[in-house]
Amino acid sequence: MRIEELLNHTGEWLRGTGPSAHIVMSSRVRLARNLEAWTFPGKSGKKDLEAILKTFEEAVNHISALKGSTLFQMTELDQVDRQMLVERHLMSHEHASNPEGKGLLVAAEEVVSIMINEEDHLRIQVMRSGLNLSEAWDIINAIDDALAHELTFAFSPSCGFLTACPTNTGTAMRGSVMMHLPALVMTKQINKVLAAISKLSFASRGFYGEGTQASGNFYQISNQVALGHSELDIIQNINGLIRQVIEQEEQARQALLLQNKPMLEDKVCRSFGLLKTARIISSQEAIEFFSMVRLGLDMGILKHVDHKALNELFIMIQPAHLQKIEGKKLNAFERDTKRAAVIRQKLGGKDV
Amino acid sequence: MFLSGAGMTVEKINMTCDICGKKKATVHLTEIVDEQMSEMHLCEECARQKNTQMEQQFGLADLLAGLSDTSKPPASKEGEKNVLKCSRCGLLYEDFRKFGRLGCGECYTSFKEHLNGLLRKIHGSNKYMGKTPSKYQENQMAPLSEGTIAFLPSEDLLDLKKQLHSAVAAEDFEKAAVIRDKIKKIATP
Numbered sequence: 001m002r003i004e005e006l007l008n009h010t011g012e013w014l015r016g017t018g019p020s021a022h023i024v025m026s027s028r029v030r031l032a033r034n035l036e037a038w039t040f041p042g043k044s045g046k047k048d049l050e051a052i053l054k055t056f057e058e059a060v061n062h063i064s065a066l067k068g069s070t071l072f073q074m075t076e077l078d079q080v081d082r083q084m085l086v087e088r089h090l091m092s093h094e095h096a097s098n099p100e101g102k103g104l105l106v107a108a109e110e111v112v113s114i115m116i117n118e119e120d121h122l123r124i125q126v127m128r129s130g131l132n133l134s135e136a137w138d139i140i141n142a143i144d145d146a147l148a149h150e151l152t153f154a155f156s157p158s159c160g161f162l163t164a165c166p167t168n169t170g171t172a173m174r175g176s177v178m179m180h181l182p183a184l185v186m187t188k189q190i191n192k193v194l195a196a197i198s199k200l201s202f203a204s205r206g207f208y209g210e211g212t213q214a215s216g217n218f219y220q221i222s223n224q225v226a227l228g229h230s231e232l233d234i235i236q237n238i239n240g241l242i243r244q245v246i247e248q249e250e251q252a253r254q255a256l257l258l259q260n261k262p263m264l265e266d267k268v269c270r271s272f273g274l275l276k277t278a279r280i281i282s283s284q285e286a287i288e289f290f291s292m293v294r295l296g297l298d299m300g301i302l303k304h305v306d307h308k309a310l311n312e313l314f315i316m317i318q319p320a321h322l323q324k325i326e327g328k329k330l331n332a333f334e335r336d337t338k339r340a341a342v343i344r345q346k347l348g349g350k351d352v
Numbered sequence: 353m354f355l356s357g358a359g360m361t362v363e364k365i366n367m368t369c370d371i372c373g374k375k376k377a378t379v380h381l382t383e384i385v386d387e388q389m390s391e392m393h394l395c396e397e398c399a400r401q402k403n404t405q406m407e408q409q410f411g412l413a414d415l416l417a418g419l420s421d422t423s424k425p426p427a428s429k430e431g432e433k434n435v436l437k438c439s440r441c442g443l444l445y446e447d448f449r450k451f452g453r454l455g456c457g458e459c460y461t462s463f464k465e466h467l468n469g470l471l472r473k474i475h476g477s478n479k480y481m482g483k484t485p486s487k488y489q490e491n492q493m494a495p496l497s498e499g500t501i502a503f504l505p506s507e508d509l510l511d512l513k514k515q516l517h518s519a520v521a522a523e524d525f526e527k528a529a530v531i532r533d534k535i536k537k538i539a540t541p
Contacts, residue, residue, distance in 0.1 A: 034457065036457060038456075039440070039441040039455055039456040040441075040453070040454065040455055040456055042453050042455065043441045043443060043455035043456060119453070141483070144483075145485075145486070148485035148486060148487065149486060149487075152487055153485055153487075154456075154457035155484070155485055155488055156457075156460060156480075157480070157484065157488065158479075158480055159460055159471070159478070159480055160480035160482050161482075162454075162457040162460050163454075164453045164454055164455075165452060165453055165454075166452075166454065166467065166470055166471055166474055167474055169460075169471055169475075170471075170475060170480055170482060171480075171481075171482035171483075173482070196525035196528075196529070199525065199528070199529035199532065200520065200525065200528060200529070200532065201476070201532070215380070225474075225475045225476060225477075226475055226482075227471060227474075227475035227476075227477050227478055227479060227480060227481070228475055228476055228477025228478075228479055228481060229477075229481055229482075230481045230482050230483075231482050231483060233481070240520060240521070241520070244520075244523055282378065283378075284380050332376060332378050332396070
């Protein structure tokens with residue numbers, strides 16, 4: 001598969017359905033694994049990194065679940081291509097910024113992706129639509145078993161999987177859930193909820209992962225702890241917490257309706273109108289309006305908007321995607337213009 | 353900020369960078385420290401620099417809490433050079449403290465006395481409860497089993513964990529936080 005082919009569709013996890021999809025956009029489970037035979041990537045030279053990549057590639061050939069996937073060598077991609085993979089949530093910023101010896105395996109429909117030689121030799125991730133960590137775990141567990149059959153992982157019975165960063169040591173698993181919490185933000189309860197989440201040793205981040213701010217009312221919530229619990233326990237704990245946050249958001253949405261329904265409807269419909277007509281739009285602004293349109297859809301204020309199209313826009317409006325769609329480099333102003341055009345087209349805005 | 357109108361975002365479009373004051377701010381950062389929120393608006397270039405700074409800070413901050421008191425290298429014996437390093441990859445323990453990243457699986461054995469406390473601080477436990485790869489199930493003498501860490505939770509701890517579960521189930525986050533802190537105390541010598 002050529003990288004351009006990714007542009008024709010978006011990941012299966014953006015389809016906008018699944019359990020609690022009105023509040024939970026997607027679920028992700030990630031496992032970190034290292035190969036026993038090599039030092040971790042940070043301590044490995046170019047030759048070793050290439051050998052690790054080769055070893056992984058051979059192992060993947062024997063795994064039927066990963067048939068038909070594509071292995072991208074980071075050094076063969078230019079900066080925009082790498083950025084595009086980050087924007088699709090297939091890999092981290094860190095993986096794009098220093099391409100030497102690094103690879104990315106992308107399986108069918110972008111459900112599974114594996115970063116090779118990021119901070120650990122392997123970072124395996126599975127994405128699902130809606131609140132579906134258990135299903136994501138089942139898939140990733142099977143892939144991990146298959147990989148463990150082909151490769152020998154750095155593992156100790158008492159510490160678990162050995163990782164470069166001690167915050168991952170143990171299960172080396174992170175489960176995270178992307179939540180849309182506009183009503184908690186509008187009713188000013190979000191800081192209270194986030195504070196409770198962090199007190200319980202869960203982390204909350206922005207839409208684009210580690211080190212990013214929450215934008216458009218999207219929050220990514222994940223576990224921090226990898227020892228003292230089994231993988232399934234951790235997933236159950238996240239699920240328990242997420243269900244409570246869902247309930248709080250639902251209550252806040254009802255409160256908004258009771259408090260001032262016309263104002264909420266106005267806000268939602270104006271946002272939709274703006275997206276369909278704007279000629280210049282920043283990504284921050286676009287995401288704020290997406291959030292309102294999404295809220296309108298989920299609360300039945302808007303009816304004739306395609307959920308999937310809206311979800312796909314989150315990916316398509318980012319800088320590298322816009323440049324790939326246009327087929328050339330764009331400066332910030334040109335991107336804002338192109339972004340507005342892509343949104344108008346996708347949401348069926350007539351040229352007025 | 354309930355239902356603030358479109359005016360707020362229009363304002364954002366014309367913002368200049370908070371750091372250089374020249375270029376257009378296209379990156380908007382929000383930091384929450386002790387529930388106090390502060391916003392920064394940066395141009396791409398300054399944001400990239402800021403990001404590198406933050407990464408360095410975060411790598412350290414993650415660990416500093418755990419490292420500050422428990423994990424100083426042991427005092428030197430009889431004029432011996434006090435250099436603790438991994439027998440396989442040669443990573444200096446000092447460098448692990450600085451950058452927060454281990455160099456290989458063997459580091460876990462080389463630095464085990466220090467990592468024991470650190471892992472317990474980070475995770476609230478250092479007992480591994482997760483899956484075991486098939487190769488290690490067949491082979492009881494796993495390569496890294498020698499001298500690694502074991503930690504049995506006390507009755508108190510188990511009881512507290514149960515309490516924590518019910519507090520979370522009852523949505524009593526305040527109470528849950530108190531119990532969590534107690535657990536941390538017990539789990540830390």
